[in-house]
Amino acid sequence: MTANGLRTFMLLAGMTAFFMGIGYLLGGPAGAMLALVVAAGMNLFAWWNSADMVLRMHGAREITPSETHPALRQYALDVQHLAQRADLPPPRVFVIETDQPNAFATGRDPSHAAVAATTGLLARLNREEVQGVMAHELAHVKNRDTLTMTVTATLAGAIGMLANFALFFGGNNRAGLIGSIALAIFAPMAAMLVQSAISRAREYEADRIGAQIMGKPMALASALEKIERSARQTLNPAAERNPATAHMFIINPLNGRNMDNLFSTHPDTANRIAKLREMAGAAAPVQSGPWAPRGPWG
Template sequence: MTGNGLRTFMLLAALTALFMGVGYLIGGPGGAMLALGLAAAMNVFAFWNADKLMLRMHGAREILPDERDPRLYQFASDTARMAEGAGMPVPRIYVIDNPQPNAFATGRDPNNAAVAATTGLLAQLNREEVMGVMAHELAHVRTRDTLTMTVTATIAGAIGFLANFALFFGGRERGGLIAALALAILAPIAASLVQMAISRAREYEADRIGAEICGNPQWLASALEKIERGARRTINPSAERNPATAHMFIINPLNGQGADNLFSTHPATANRIARLREMGGAAPTPPAGPWGHHGAWGGAMEDEDARGGRFGGPWG
């Protein structure tokens, strides 16, 4: 078993054990076995359907070959060319009508994968930066992170639900209401810690591989700076409604802490940027790409601080 496969197995085993623990609190040994059965069923469901569920949760729309918006068509074409250049199957490409700049990848394997970007991302980043972000998402697809991340989101969300259920309906025969309350609080936290410990390492690796796919680590480094600023000041309603999916995004869509600690679903953005700068030779701004220092569809690239809080992008 590869290192990535071993980490995946340990992650799912830990989440399943937590799920069984909550089941035991609710219904004793029978409840634990029922929870095991439910966990197995959820894993099967997530394997086949979690990508569709994730895309539906966030209102994603697929960009088809007959897309009439030339900006979206160009975005999809750039992403497809990078996938082909990396020797990967071209994933389905989606856009999400959401002002927060962000993106994610999902799917059970490279042949059944999807990548999605928000309209906020396309509006606030230039073409090179968008390509850097999508290269990061393609890296998640190539390393098969997407299956683990989507299954984790499904089970972690269910653990939180069962823990709250246990608070009201279980525990009197096995430690009383205090035990039920403790598990209701600790089980979701423990599930999140297991999830985060692995997803943070995956983000660093996806940054590295993504820089190789797009050919310039500075594009992704610059993109992360802009996404961090934009995400911290813009609410993502669909992510707030579905917090168990937060680790799927390139930048945490839920909060602005950015601290590299146990309760962060992502590494500190500053740490990620520093690693990317080292890969490409430290530079304060990304070098000119094949389109020069311009926005994704011809608009001049604007700096937030120098141009009154605006970014350059296709709708910027």
């Protein structure tokens, strides 16, 4: 097992242990065992159904060979070409009908991967920038981040529900009323910390490998700047309903959560752009503003 794989295993094991700890506080040894069974079942379910589960949450539509929209056909063809360059099996390609520019990848392994971009991303970015974003997502697939990120989202959501369950039943458990309130407050925060630990480092690595796949770091840098600026001004209703999946997107889709702090699921976008500029050896500012090229729908 690689160092990255071992670190991921330890984080997920710690999250499962934390889930069991909450179960113990609620129901003693029997509660801990029940939590372990539930966590194992959820991990298995997430492993087998990770792609379809997340895609359904966000209302994604698959782009098939019969697609008639020229921009969508071109987007799908570009993804297939980038997958070839990355030495990956061709992923399933999806589009999400939402005005917020964003994208994510999912799937249990490279042979069962899927990538999705929003209509807002295709409208606001030019073709090279879209390619840069999709190369980033394919880097997640190549690094096998997609399964880890989906399982983490599943466990984080389950911990939040279990904490609310503890608060609902108040003092009718081993934790007592005060303990239940503390669980309801701190358990979701702990889950967010684990999500952050997994996600933030992986975003930098996916930026680096994605830029290598495409060969143009500044295309991704320009895309990140445009996505960050628009995402802060545009609501993503599906992401707001499913906040546990926020760490899967290239930019945090939750409106207003753009601070690079302890609980942020993403590194600061300016820092990511700076690293990409270093890769490109470019000192010029990233192209932006109303004069920048628009996407095929723009």
